[in-house]
Amino acid sequence: MTKDQAAKVHLTRAHVRGLYKEMLRIRRFEEKCAELYTQEKIRGFLHLYIGEEAIAVGVMQALQPADAVVATYREHGHALARGIDMSRTMAEMYGKQDGCSRGHGGSMHIFDAATRFYGGNAIVGGGLPLAVGLALADKMLGRSQVTACFFGEGAVAEGEFHESMNLAALWQLPVLFVCENNLYAMGTALAISESETDINRKAESYRMPSTIVDGMDIVATENAARRAVEAIRQGGGPAFLECRTYRFRAHSMFDAQLYRAKAEVEAWKEKCPIEHLRKWALDAGSLHAEDVDSVEAEVASELAAAIAFADSSPWESVARLLDDVHTPRQQP
Amino acid sequence: MTKDQAAKVHLTRAHVRGLYKEMLRIRRFEEKCAELYTQEKIRGFLHLYIGEEAIAVGVMQALQPADAVVATYREHGHALARGIDMSRTMAEMYGKQDGCSRGHGGSMHIFDAATRFYGGNAIVGGGLPLAVGLALADKMLGRSQVTACFFGEGAVAEGEFHESMNLAALWQLPVLFVCENNLYAMGTALAISESETDINRKAESYRMPSTIVDGMDIVATENAARRAVEAIRQGGGPAFLECRTYRFRAHSMFDAQLYRAKAEVEAWKEKCPIEHLRKWALDAGSLHAEDVDSVEAEVASELAAAIAFADSSPWESVARLLDDVHTPRQQP
Amino acid sequence: MTETITYRDAMRAAIREALQKEPRAFLMVEDVGRYGGCYAVSKGLLDEFGPERIRDTPLSEAGFVGAGIGAALGGMRPIVEVMTVNFSMLCLDQILNTAATIRHMSGGQFSVPIVIRMATGAGRQLAAQHSHSLENWYAHIPGIRVVAPATVEDARGMLWSALQDPDPVLIFEHVMLYNMTGELGAGAGPVDIDRAVLRRPGRDVSLITYGGSLWKAMTAAQELAAAGIEAEIVDLRSLRPLDDATIMASVARTRRAVIVDEGWRTGSLAAEIATRIMEQCFWSLDAPIGRVCTAEVPIPYARHLEEAALPQVPAIVAAVRSVVGR
Amino acid sequence: MTETITYRDAMRAAIREALQKEPRAFLMVEDVGRYGGCYAVSKGLLDEFGPERIRDTPLSEAGFVGAGIGAALGGMRPIVEVMTVNFSMLCLDQILNTAATIRHMSGGQFSVPIVIRMATGAGRQLAAQHSHSLENWYAHIPGIRVVAPATVEDARGMLWSALQDPDPVLIFEHVMLYNMTGELGAGAGPVDIDRAVLRRPGRDVSLITYGGSLWKAMTAAQELAAAGIEAEIVDLRSLRPLDDATIMASVARTRRAVIVDEGWRTGSLAAEIATRIMEQCFWSLDAPIGRVCTAEVPIPYARHLEEAALPQVPAIVAAVRSVVGR
């Protein structure tokens, strides 16, 4: 079996159902979050991933439990796809004590040691050096682990992007850089932020192998991610994946979307990764109508349970305010 | 006459003599500085440009008085080639009141408003955004001026390099980026700092036109600079010049040069831009033996005068210590 | 004739006036134009002034702040925003090592007439990375001025004054103030950016503060008044330089002081002010100076934890009572 | 048995020991290996430990400090240098918004056992951009520790202690100390990084300082002793957290204090210390606390101007005499 075959997705019914379900979990979770935001149960900034689900879900398929993930402030999708419990994620959105970050982080700072999920970073570009370092540790410790680092195309203009790309390529570190190119950074279209809008070429200038993939197509995304991760794990050094996508919703809950045409948004919504997969898989027979219904039902009950959990979780005690600033030193 | 012809250097005897003299001024000035450093007349950090003179001199030929220059901590050559008085430059090296920066700056911070010389920046990469801004002002004010920005290949790893390249290309600003690729950043060889050692390709990734030039050949450097500056001045947006060169001396006065072989240094010294021009021009008849002698004599007397000036210049009064922190506000 | 206006609208009016009156002025930051500004301050300005003067930038804080400094050196009068102070670490090198320094370092040859605006402060549940108050760091830097408008008049008036200054001026706008409304006189114009002002007279204690904390201090003063304690409120307005004269005159009268500052306590601006009072008014102080600052913790997301971390009215009241001794 | 050793060599010995005893430790910064370190601290270590553990980096402060933080999260024990504090603005975002914050922000899930070393301070005529003392900024940040070894013992011992700490520790090494020699006991080992120490006993005034200023204070104390004034010298050693107990115990004895700090005066660490003394010892103070800090000016190149800008022995003596009143 060639490496390439090994990396190919086996589109069994179970696998397709799984992909579909993972995307739907994110979609329903976030739709609910938008609602909960208007009810003021969720506060602060809330950045929805709706429309981009195929990327997180597709890429996570390629990762193993010991791998690491670094994401941005738009990371609910990555957290759920990585396997962080939906209830604990929702509790975090509420700011409750049972939240995965004890309510300290909120929407932008989801963390989970168990799945090696290193956030949740609200500084654009800030996560990239971290990913480089996680991979450096893996390499120095001789572990064949991979760090997947997600960021938007807006981050490509930041110096930290470039410093990180160079370090990873120079030191041949096991990082998968996943650029979620949704064409806008807040209200700034790519052409207004980059002199070279073909983001892919940035990777070239570091001698880093790169692939462009249709981020609305989960099968393509999973395939590309598997191939890249496989190569990285074999010691091939870092790789770059540009996933072309679109965010269907506003940048955050405070965005009037003056900067893009309704028609453009509508046109992209036609490419919805979830509907796309559903139609294609139903046609191909790799998903049955009953799967669609049962997945919807499973997700609905998982979400209901998550909300119930978040609603009933207690608030962190104010007496603990300063407790996690420092790590208790071990007694010698 | 085509644009290209216009940009071509007319190698008259006077012009060649001028190039030769400018390079020799820098060489002799810096040799003297090294001596004065051991005498403790010059202190702090001292970074010599010896070996790289063709770049500053070559590029300055292409500039007009209204253009602007931004350099690094290794900028004596640029200052002299730009036309800052040698005496005031030397006085600055001493820290005297008649120094071009009143002795506040020293070797790393030579400034001169009259020639639009904006330093002298001791933060690697720190000058690049400044150059972008100077060019932005020129463009917004409708002036057909160019800003030449010099930096080492080490700066290419800094985020500020990338942010600046992108801004200049995106906004099509009149900046000439001059990368002085002398193969080392302190003790770090290019291959240890960049995954892509072909620096030129960085410019490509911003869609910025770029040229590689032999920085030991002043005629080639001048030609390339003229062509680039001409294109920029016509509104063609920024350009990138990679000048391949070598520093003959240590990084600074505190460098034992453990990181490079003597033989390598000697091999490069064979390519000395000053000797190279002299031999070539004497052969070609565009420089006469008497020119060589008279230039040496002129430079010697200019240097002697500069030292005398610096020696006799007074120290800035301590009472003025705080005077230049703020600009006096104008009376309304 | 006064009009009721929000702080946000006052700020926008100030920017509009600056762009109208000063042809060399322009505004730049990410999303200032097409998006309308991250706090909607610049909404509508793109249509009025066009994309050259309301300039959307890539995400490149060091790049575009440095470019603003360069443009100022080149003869423009840039107003550069850094969206929020939280991102300003990325351009701090440019501010510290170039903007603040180039004048002195060049022997007085170059001035940098730039204005840099930043939103600052916590209170919106934006958590650890988006809730900083680092004005004290900037107030430490020689060669720049730092101001903090706390009222709509100051939001309306400080920008023009800042733009007239030949050196860099940083304006810190507290995020919790943008929606606040206030009265603006018809002829409201430039305001003095050097002087602190008394926002409330009082004989028992000087309550010294600035920016978003001013209004908490005002509320505390009302509560204290009900208990018979009259707090005099000093709004610093200028954080660098500090207006020692106004501060000391107040403390000389009240002989007691409490400072309210949203920065973390250790190394806060409050420490500097307390030290100056101690240096200049030691012999007339009747009690140690109180500080009400933010707890030394990255600001948590959950509302109750965020509230517990920040200075609040009850803590101010308690600090004053402790200093006043009743 | 003691040996005479330079501060530089003591630091190198500490690094060597760390790399020998802790297999997960490695050292990285520009020019740490082949060049031998910008202050020759790491000279020879490349040969001993190889390029993986003595890792030369590109000029990418944000990148490699961030990578150090990531490596710490990934199980390594990185010692990252930032050559000098002057370049640390470029990676301050990583230190503030990730290293210091991720533990609390993640609800206590992640610790960042990184050590960050920086040279600091002025005195070598390196001018405005290369002479900063910004320890106070770092001492403001919750979630990190900041230490400043002033003696060869501390240079030798603090690194190991820092490396044992589960959270980020910043070590500031004053550039003027590298050539200083001192006596090191044969068994010199880890030192307490939490506690200030008395470097000289004295009854008349507490002279509080740290790092490079310690030795100026010691000289001043000798001069003062000749005039019959006995200064007690407190070397802070830890700048965050501050060891209030030791400071206050000294001030309680002497009832007077002068703080010497190479930072610019406004917003200096000296202000924080003065404020704490005022808060905790107000009623036992016999005079206002003195501060000897750097003048508020970008440090000039010319020696006489640089000297005039920095704290010097005569200024310390004068400040003490003014506080002591004789």
Ligand SMILES: Cc1ncc(C[n+]2csc(CCOP(=O)(O)OP(=O)(O)O)c2C)c(N)n1
């Ligand atoms: C350093 C920094 N600058 C500015 C911001 C404000 N900001 C938050 S998200 C964002 C746009 C980022 O766009 P992109 O990287 O494309 O990611 P997307 O939101 O599209 O997923 C901006 C400007 C920030 N968080 N950090």
Ligand SMILES: Cc1ncc(C[n+]2csc(CCOP(=O)(O)OP(=O)(O)O)c2C)c(N)n1
């Ligand atoms: C931001 C920053 N990091 C580190 C340094 C220390 N440093 C000074 S010069 C230098 C090497 C720069 O190399 P390069 O850009 O190639 O220029 P060259 O000295 O070769 O002319 C370094 C690392 C610095 N001045 N600024």
Ligand SMILES: [Mg+2]
């Ligand atoms: Mg985007």
Ligand SMILES: [Mg+2]
């Ligand atoms: Mg170089």
